[in-house]
Amino acid sequence: MAHQTSPPGEGCYVPSHTTDHPYQYAQRQPGPDESPNWADGLEVVPYEQLKDTQHWPEVRQEEVGKEVTPDTALANNWKWKDERDQYNAGRAPEIADTQPSAKPNRKRLCIILGSVLAVILIVAAIVGGVVGSKAARNSKSSTAPVLDSGGDGGSSTTIPTPSQTTTGGGAVSTTAAANAGAIRSGSPFAVASWRNDKGNVALYLFYQDKSNDVYYIKHDGATWGKPVNIITGLRRNTRLTATIILNGFGNPARPHVILTYIGAGSTVLGMAINENNNPAVSDDPNIKKMSLEAMANSSTASYYPATVYQAASGELGQARIFMLQWLNRMTGIMALPGTSLAMVPISTRWANYSTSGGGYGLIYQKPDGRMAAAVPNLGPDARTNAVSPWFNSSIFPSDITPPNGAPIAAWITSRPSSPSHFPNTYILYLDSDSNIQMVYTSFSESGDGSPSWKTSAPEALKGLDKSTEIGCVLMASIDKDQNENEIPIEEDSEEVNRCFFQKGGKLVEARMSGSAGTGDLEWKIVGEVPLPL
DSSP, rough: OOOOOOOOOOOOOOEEESOOOOOEEEEEOOOOOOOOOGOOSSSOOHHHHHHHTTSOOOOOGGGOOOOOHHHHHHHTTOOOHHHHHHTTTOOOOOOOOOOOOHHHHHHOOOOOOOOHHHHHHHHHHHHHHHHHHHHHHHHHTTTEHHHHHHHTTEEEEEEOOOGGGGEOSSOOOOOOTTTTOBBBBTOOOOOOEEEEETTTTEEEEEEEEETEEEEEEEEEEBBOOOOEEEEEOOOOOOOEEEEEEEEETSSSSEEEEEEEEOTTSSSSSEEEOOTSSSEEEEOOOHHHHOBBOOOOOOEEEEEETTEEEEEEHHHHEEEETTTTEEEEEEEEEEEEETOOOOOEESSHHHHHOTTTTTTEEEEEEEETEEEEEEOOSSSOOOOOGGGGTSOOOOTSOOOOOTTTTEEEEEEEEOOTTTTTTEEEOOOOOOOOTTTTEEEEEEEEESSSSSSSEEEOOOGGOOOOOTTTTOOOOOOOOBSOTTTTOOOOOBBBOOTSEEEEEETEEEEEEEEESSSSTTTTEEEEEEEOOOOOO
């Protein structure tokens, strides 16, 4: 007989032997503390119900509350005669005459013994079903991968359910746990990096998986952690950017990270990741309430305290943290629709670039497709002359034309010989042959004189995936950390000259040795980021 399934909330199955059908549907509403799992079969019937029902013999306490399967009940379609009347009257079956010649009593005894055997078989089936069901549920829950926050003592967590993550507005992920976190081809990247309390360069690397969910994977300077899901179902053509705050909200052990992205309605949204808090991941309501409307395929770029995006008109807009609030201003810079954006400080000292009027350089494509570098002039500020060579548009190469919307990434390092704290500036972009090209600053003198831009085509950065994005380390800095110490931008080293991209479907890391000051720049691929396949 087919097992009928009860619609949740309309009742539940209880045994009945008043008909030839061992299971019938009884209209009993589940109690307030009951949560029947209809997928697992029949609901467990409380002991008092079993004891009081007219159609069940008395059952031992340890045998009740266990699940009954349709097959075992169907195999024992009991037909009570006078015993049923005795049970209805609340009496146990009477077995008084045990004479061998009393055939009716012997027949009655056989029926009773058969009934007891049937009960034993049912109990055995119940125990097997319950234990098997519990084992299956335990097995299912134990297969969910355990994720940690990667090094420096961060607490472990499992993959959050959609209710624990932000919904990006796209289709909800249905990826099996075994494949969750596998990077998709053409995934956006965002890298936020700092030197942690152990003296290592640590980083958060954000990316999108094959179900368009956003994950981060953390490196503590020695080992990679495991992927952590923070946004579900974000649209496929989104862009990501991240920056780090080392004072106030965060510290070198556990910094405050702000991830910025474009939501389903082309609105600029943000998330905060801070392992000092519980929960560690939360929406940034201050960004959301600004209602910044971006171009549908807008890129984003950020470095504390500013984030840049592209409005629907093609103009670049700026959101900036001021007195713990986000403020929005347009930059007056028109760019190619859908251009990639990169952003770097104009100085290696935070005090020189954190002013309200600008303080950072933007790399983007002009409306005609040519690459450009500019410093937004958003009003009076305390900037020094550290903007050179950014302000001098005649210095930046005018003949670099990447494919429209090609990935662009940039970072800076400190120049110890610069009295004005001018940085070395590095820019990477992907050309039409899937090779990375590099543009970087050069100073012909030991001080700040005669700045210029140079180009190179690193051999190790050729033959990448056509759809790859590029993410590079840009070290966090601050004027005063929690110990009142300044954290400036660091000098060149393989620890800080690091970038990530996809090659052969894998997320790989490359490092650069040497310095723009010496000109002996050399790239090498050092390995793959350990992500699920």
